[in-house]
Amino acid sequence: MNGLFQLSVIIPVLNEEANLRELLPLISAHGGKFVVDLIVVDGGSKDNSVAVAQEFGAKVFELKEASRARQMNLGAKAAQGNTLYFVHADTRPLPSFAMDIQEARLRGFRAGCYRYQFDSDHWLLKINGWATRFNGPFSGGGDQTLFISTSLFQKLGGFKPDYCLMEDFELVRRIKKRWSFYIIPKSIVVSHRKYVNNSWLRVQLVNLYIFILFLMGVSPESLKKTYKKHLKHG
Template identity: 35%
Template sequence: MSSILKISVIIPAYNEAETINSCIANVKKNCEENCEIIIVDGSADGSTLSAVDDSGVKLIASPPGRAVQMNYGAQKAEGDILLFLHADTTLPPAAGTLVRKALNAPCATAGAFKLGFDTHQRSLKWIAYIADLRCRIERVPYGDQAIFISRSNFEKLGGFPEIPLMEDVEFFQNIKRQRLEIVILKESITTSARRYLAAGPLCCALRNTFLRLLHFWGVKPLTLKKMYRKKGKRS
């Protein structure tokens, strides 16, 4: 039996048939040995699951909703570490080693990677820079930064709150309230800029900031979800 901690990479997906196999290939390359991949499809037609061409991947159908899908995947996971990855995000080299090392540090509870985009557009580089600065000050990473946490701590925290939006924010705020350590790695993931480019980088950045402020002021997640979907879709 391998002494290396097993990582379960949980990928919540919704209509990601075009990207899912490249995502799987990236995970297998960069998480290396002792890693399992779990795809949790929230679409009614199961189109993402049907597109998977790797028989070694766990395929799960779930009700839609990112938090619901991630919790479903965690329930089926066998790993010591859970890593939650968006289907349009790629991991950096040796990601598995980086995650294991980060969680091996004393008191480390959970963590995430630095944000990066798959484009050299200057405006998105500035958005990534500001997002990283905010994250390192606030210690509240977002879901597109490849969140990771030990399975035991995830279970103690009760998983993600099953709300329509801001489940990642509330999850890490819960960790902070308990004065537990959150690790932000210096290595970047690469996430698709498609939503930013479709709606306009500045517009997306301002919208996300505005929604975060409304969440802070107590606006209900369902209301925030409706506002978010006016500009784009989210599983």
């Protein structure tokens, strides 16, 4: 990678006030000189997400539309760094995240993600986390966060805006067709909140079903409807 490593952290949110109060200070404290942009893109929150993001010094953009793909594209358009780092509000990157990504970029990787572990000691969730170390067809989900060079993101045209679900897997599939995709051998922490109102088995089966439909080319809107139909959301 030529030139100074500059990282733009982009966080799409919808009603994530509490998570932002934890996540933004973490990124600011550990990103150091490498983070040139801390960008929050709100999708029409009804809570104080926007105010909290502003309080912690993030650049805030309001889309008024809960579409992670469109939110992340908007954030990327405003980013100044040569590397983009997309982070969900309920994940907690490691204190070493900026150095980890810089090392991967210096090794020639233009895109990649982390492994993850849940904020739960449940043995079944530990199995989920263990599986994220493999760079297979199920790798690259948004919970693993995603780093990608700005030039590659632009070359690929970003996230496909019509993808209201599986936008992360769709982009990673395009990346893998032509470039190496790197999984940083460290685990970030992910919220297990989707499992609070659904059993482990139910979540796994629904996720597998959605992934199969995705591979079959089912429309993103249909995927979203199916997902919401089969899982309870608290």
